[in-house]
Amino acid sequence: MTGTGQDWYEDAVVYTLDVKTFNDSNGDGWGDFRGLIEKLDYIDDLGVDCIWLRPFYPSPLRDNGYDVADYRDVDDRLGSLSDFEEFTDRAHERGIRVLTDVVFNHTSMDHGWFQAAREDPESEYHDYYLWTSHVEDAYDTINIFPEYEDGVWSYDEVAGKHYFHQFYHHQPDLNVANPKVRDEMHDILRFWLDKGADGFRIDAAHPMLMQKGHNGTEEGIWLFKEMRDVVKAEKDHAILLAEADDQPEHLDHYFGDGDTFDLLFNFVLNAHMTYAAGVKDTWPLHRADEILPDISDVGHWANFLRNHDEWNLLKLPDDALQHAREYFGPDDDSSWIFGRGHRLRLADLYDGDHDRIAMAHSLLFSYPGTPVILSGDEIGMGSDLWLDERESVRTPMQWDDSENGGFSEADREDCYNPPIAHGRFSYEHINVADQREHPESLLSRIQRIVATRQDNLELVDGSFHIADSGHRDVFVHRLDTDDTAFIFAHNFADESRESVLQWEVPDADTTQELGPGDYHVEDGGVTFLLDACDYVWLRGDKSHWD
Ligand code: NOJ
Numbered sequence: 223m224t225g226t227g228q229d230w231y232e233d234a235v236v237y238t239l240d241v242k243t244f245n246d247s248n249g250d251g252w253g254d255f256r257g258l259i260e261k262l263d264y265i266d267d268l269g270v271d272c273i274w275l276r277p278f279y280p281s282p283l284r285d286n287g288y289d290v291a292d293y294r295d296v297d298d299r300l301g302s303l304s305d306f307e308e309f310t311d312r313a314h315e316r317g318i319r320v321l322t323d324v325v326f327n328h329t330s331m332d333h334g335w336f337q338a339a340r341e342d343p344e345s346e347y348h349d350y351y352l353w354t355s356h357v358e359d360a361y362d363t364i365n366i367f368p369e370y371e372d373g374v375w376s377y378d379e380v381a382g383k384h385y386f387h388q389f390y391h392h393q394p395d396l397n398v399a400n401p402k403v404r405d406e407m408h409d410i411l412r413f414w415l416d417k418g419a420d421g422f423r424i425d426a427a428h429p430m431l432m433q434k435g436h437n438g439t440e441e442g443i444w445l446f447k448e449m450r451d452v453v454k455a456e457k458d459h460a461i462l463l464a465e466a467d468d469q470p471e472h473l474d475h476y477f478g479d480g481d482t483f484d485l486l487f488n489f490v491l492n493a494h495m496t497y498a499a500g501v502k503d504t505w506p507l508h509r510a511d512e513i514l515p516d517i518s519d520v521g522h523w524a525n526f527l528r529n530h531d532e533w534n535l536l537k538l539p540d541d542a543l544q545h546a547r548e549y550f551g552p553d554d555d556s557s558w559i560f561g562r563g564h565r566l567r568l569a570d571l572y573d574g575d576h577d578r579i580a581m582a583h584s585l586l587f588s589y590p591g592t593p594v595i596l597s598g599d600e601i602g603m604g605s606d607l608w609l610d611e612r613e614s615v616r617t618p619m620q621w622d623d624s625e626n627g628g629f630s631e632a633d634r635e636d637c638y639n640p641p642i643a644h645g646r647f648s649y650e651h652i653n654v655a656d657q658r659e660h661p662e663s664l665l666s667r668i669q670r671i672v673a674t675r676q677d678n679l680e681l682v683d684g685s686f687h688i689a690d691s692g693h694r695d696v697f698v699h700r701l702d703t704d705d706t707a708f709i710f711a712h713n714f715a716d717e718s719r720e721s722v723l724q725w726e727v728p729d730a731d732t733t734q735e736l737g738p739g740d741y742h743v744e745d746g747g748v749t750f751l752l753d754a755c756d757y758v759w760l761r762g763d764k765s766h767w768d
Pocket of ligand 1 (some may be wrong): 285288289325389425426465528531
């Protein structure tokens, strides 16, 4: 495993996948844990050392498993608890850690707690949720899925009252102010640590802190400190990763005094970086740098280009958001969702341009923070806008050009989501087997980017500076540690660029670690010669400098 001890996640490279769509071992059309175990060598070869599994618990799947009906089991279409344990054992043998996704802001309506709660107001489970008999006077706020839900209160016929939900109506919010609910959460964390998990992605951490329901409760960050204490007491290397798409000025809050979350998804950088590399302009990266808080004393970012949800653009200024809506989406606007993002994968956003996708990954990996790869992005998989809502970006992994892309032997229509069989993103054109054969394929390039990062882990602690590259479409930055200077150049343009910098870079002690771009060093300055989408990583050993 990279890093020993408790700080392993600072050096880690994370790969996120959904078991349902990764690899089907029994031909029923659903990916499963046994299929995932078969593909662990692939994940290992990619060079990543941490897997974040999206929800795999029993669920009616009305929100892709983020609607949990039982927190202590595996959906039987995906396998069993012992399959999960075997998977974590096999992953650990390869030095790969496992994070599971826990959804504590809400349950599915199908969860036994809600069923008991709605049937009997005297049941202890009633107070696991938030109810009102006077909806007109009840606390009101916005629903997070505004295209699908009118508000945050829905009437339950069985209970004869309204219940509170910030997401879909079938996802009633848990009353996290109730100590019994928190005890349940802690037991669930212990349960999965005992089964082999190395930590957790805490879903919807921001909504968990919001004022909830009629009782006006606004939970404090102590909620997560408590969880961290539970987790560390059980396994000292276990971590908590927050999904909290909050305002930039609130983000440091999630780290407490370095005693709360270990990692926090960097949604600000996500919107700005993916946009910048797509529109071929570096201003968004300058802006991200200005608006992000300095968290270096308390925690670390988890950085990403895309995830399994919509590409949320709310962190961009309004005019850039409108620009992104038109620039990246199809003319009929069919990809625009929730008034805030595109339900498209990276390859759609970048028009299938593998050079640009590789360059964007190089940029991601050259930032301090823990990089996260969305499964399928390493080969340039596209989306299927015929599918509902965010399912468009959740089609099965494309392993080869055989039927269903090698994902399953079931009939296509029996697959959890149909594999992409037509068009430029079909498994015939985009698949692992094909790209594995070619040293210049996207997969091979991303493998090299991961390996170079793993060989240069000092950069993780480097202090970050942006240079004036002389071009709006060339991004040059530097990470300095006491002994080492890393200099990175990325050309966003569709044409060649020459960029001359006057940074101290002695010739003899500078080596190029990565990239298809060229450079030369003269008089203590460096000149980059970059073709379209080229990138260069330079490393200088400062101990030899005067
Ligand atoms: C964030 C998850 O990533 C998303 O897929 C889900 O719909 C919401 N949380 C609600 O759980």
